[in-house]
Amino acid sequence: MSVKELYRGIYELDIDDRKMLASKNIMPGLSVYGERLIVDDGIEYRQWDPSRSKLGAMLLKNFEIPIEPDSVVLYLGAASGTTVSHVSDILTDGLVYAVEFSPRTMRELIQLCEQRPNIIPILADANKPQSYAHIVEKVDVIFQDVAQPNQAEIAAINSKYFLDEQGQLLLSIKSRSIDTTASPKKIFKEEVRKLESDFDIEFEVLQRKELDPFHEDHLGLVARMFVDEE
Amino acid sequence: MEFTTWFGKLQLDAEGELEDYSLFDKNPQKLAVLAVELQENVQSVPLKRPDLREAALESGFVELDEDYDILLRDVCIRAAKSQISQTDTDDSRIIQAVEALDDIDKNVNELSERLFEWYGRYFPELDMTGEKLARFVSAYGSRANVPEDHELFEKSSQSMGAEISFADEELLRALANNICSLYDTRRYIENYINTSMGSVAPNLCNITGASLAARLMSMAGSLQKLAAFPSSTVQVIGANRALFKHLRSRAPSPKHGIIFNNPVIKNAPWWQRGKIARTLASKISLAARTDFYSGELEPSIKEALEKKLEHIRSTNPNPPRREPKPQSKGKGGKKTHRGKRKGGKR
Numbered sequence: 001m002s003v004k005e006l007y008r009g010i011y012e013l014d015i016d017d018r019k020m021l022a023s024k025n026i027m028p029g030l031s032v033y034g035e036r037l038i039v040d041d042g043i044e045y046r047q048w049d050p051s052r053s054k055l056g057a058m059l060l061k062n063f064e065i066p067i068e069p070d071s072v073v074l075y076l077g078a079a080s081g082t083t084v085s086h087v088s089d090i091l092t093d094g095l096v097y098a099v100e101f102s103p104r105t106m107r108e109l110i111q112l113c114e115q116r117p118n119i120i121p122i123l124a125d126a127n128k129p130q131s132y133a134h135i136v137e138k139v140d141v142i143f144q145d146v147a148q149p150n151q152a153e154i155a156a157i158n159s160k161y162f163l164d165e166q167g168q169l170l171l172s173i174k175s176r177s178i179d180t181t182a183s184p185k186k187i188f189k190e191e192v193r194k195l196e197s198d199f200d201i202e203f204e205v206l207q208r209k210e211l212d213p214f215h216e217d218h219l220g221l222v223a224r225m226f227v228d229e230e
Numbered sequence: 231m232e233f234t235t236w237f238g239k240l241q242l243d244a245e246g247e248l249e250d251y252s253l254f255d256k257n258p259q260k261l262a263v264l265a266v267e268l269q270e271n272v273q274s275v276p277l278k279r280p281d282l283r284e285a286a287l288e289s290g291f292v293e294l295d296e297d298y299d300i301l302l303r304d305v306c307i308r309a310a311k312s313q314i315s316q317t318d319t320d321d322s323r324i325i326q327a328v329e330a331l332d333d334i335d336k337n338v339n340e341l342s343e344r345l346f347e348w349y350g351r352y353f354p355e356l357d358m359t360g361e362k363l364a365r366f367v368s369a370y371g372s373r374a375n376v377p378e379d380h381e382l383f384e385k386s387s388q389s390m391g392a393e394i395s396f397a398d399e400e401l402l403r404a405l406a407n408n409i410c411s412l413y414d415t416r417r418y419i420e421n422y423i424n425t426s427m428g429s430v431a432p433n434l435c436n437i438t439g440a441s442l443a444a445r446l447m448s449m450a451g452s453l454q455k456l457a458a459f460p461s462s463t464v465q466v467i468g469a470n471r472a473l474f475k476h477l478r479s480r481a482p483s484p485k486h487g488i489i490f491n492n493p494v495i496k497n498a499p500w501w502q503r504g505k506i507a508r509t510l511a512s513k514i515s516l517a518a519r520t521d522f523y524s525g526e527l528e529p530s531i532k533e534a535l536e537k538k539l540e541h542i543r544s545t546n547p548n549p550p551r552r553e554p555k556p557q558s559k560g561k562g563g564k565k566t567h568r569g570k571r572k573g574g575k576r
Binding site: 121138160 | 235236272274277283299303306310311474478
């Protein structure tokens with residue numbers, strides 16, 4: 001077995017010629033959603049399933065992921081915390097604000113938050129950043145995975161309130177929650193155009209790629225706010 | 231300009247710099263209550279504002295970075311927990327009940343069929359299914375136990391069925407008892423839905439009856455969501471497959487979803503059903519909105535519905551001539567769809 005560090009805190013394990021994505025478990029012995037725990041050289045890793053995590057899929061699609069161990073991340077659409085748990089693994093010295101709208105899934109997320117010291121749960125609607133502006137500080141990264149028809153707008157308003165000028169936006173756009181019948185390619189193009197010019201802050205898209213075969217009809221996207229250089 | 235954070239009130243100047251502050255009590259439970267309040271009464275947030283963490287350190291609310299994390303985490307977990315416990319509302323309880331009803335129906339049908347097959351080996355002449363069969367097996371077990379004065383005594387004594395062993399009889403009885411108790415539970419749940427729907431959504435019940443009203447609510451997700459739906463959506467809730475087939479291909483649009491179960495549509499002749507479904511859906515929307523926002527019974531909705539239905543019936547007494555095929559009940563869509571694809575290949 002060999003271990004290769006892809007980014008800080010993100011590893012590629014090679015077990016009998018089968019490669020898998022993993023993060024270093026900050027709570028050794030605890031598996032969050034039934035994922036495999038692998039111990040190598042005294043360090044425990046948690047397998048990261050890219051078909052259950054948009055961020056995992058983005059990593060395997062060679063995105064430049066700007067999350068550092070001391071980053072502060074705003075995670076919109078945390079669901080029951082599958083991906084959040086891996087982000088929490090990476091952030092050994094950072095913090096993730098996990099926003100989720102559904103009380104049903106928040107029930108599971110809270111149990112994760114109680115296990116891990118670096119996740120702050122927020123039960124709120126990502127459409128209304130003002131409703132959690134009293135909690136969230138300036139963040140280095142916004143990761144967004146919400147199944148809403150106005151995904152670009154949600155990303156823009158949250159960036160406006162919370163994203164640091166140097167920060168980056170990671171976005172997973174699900175075409176089916178915008179229009180189930182139109183072609184995904186068209187929708188992606190339209191969403192990127194919206195991000196670049198529709199809102200009062202503009203974004204510069206650094207990288208974009210579809211997330212198949214891990215997630216169908218999803219576009220992964222990394223962007224940063226467009227700042228005028230005086 | 232004032233901006234309230236989870237740890238205190240900040241006074242900001244025009245540039246968003248911290249001018250003055252008053253801090254809250256450093257009690258996690260109290261802070262959690264405040265945080266939930268702040269979330270519910272959304273304040274206007276200045277874009278230029280100090281970073282929360284820096285302000286908390288500067289004002290002396292916490293001394294170290296780590297303290298900020300620990301306290302904030304504690305407060306947010308408490309806040310989210312209290313928000314979750316507030317989500318158990320009347321309509322969410324009814325929705326659980328409706329779903330339990332569906333689960334019971336599914337399971338009780340399967341178990342009843344199994345009992346029918348199994349018990350049939352020992353008493354094939356018994357002409358019973360469902361609850362009746364379960365009650366019979368639960369009462370007598372083996373057909374040898376049917377008393378002489380029972381109407382089935384003759385049938386049971388001359389049955390071609392095999393002899394049942396004691397062990398099998400006990401098993402079948404236990405299965406039958408369980409099925410009976412599921413039927414009982416089903417009745418309790420139905421009663422519960424009928425009584426509580428009357429108080430949660432009196433108008434909706436008045437228009438559609440309690441069980442359909444509860445089902446509509448369960449499919450919409452909550453009374454609030456049902457009230458927010460346009461009535462065209464209400465009309466086709468429960469016809470998802472037909473609706474998406476219509477949107478994707480050339481299939482005809484569905485005329486009715488779950489509301490078909492209402493007798494006014496079910497018992498109507500086919501050519502009136504579309505019109506009636508539209509009218510009914512529009513009144514359901516009105517009723518749901520009245521229920522959600524006022525909660526008072528408004529008999530005029532039902533009266534208006536009756537009037538409109540009467541109008542539809544009297545103006546469309548005969549089937550229209552133009553359509554040659556009377557069974558255009560969604561199945562036509564399938565044909566069009568297939569025909570189109572075949573046409574493409576040729």
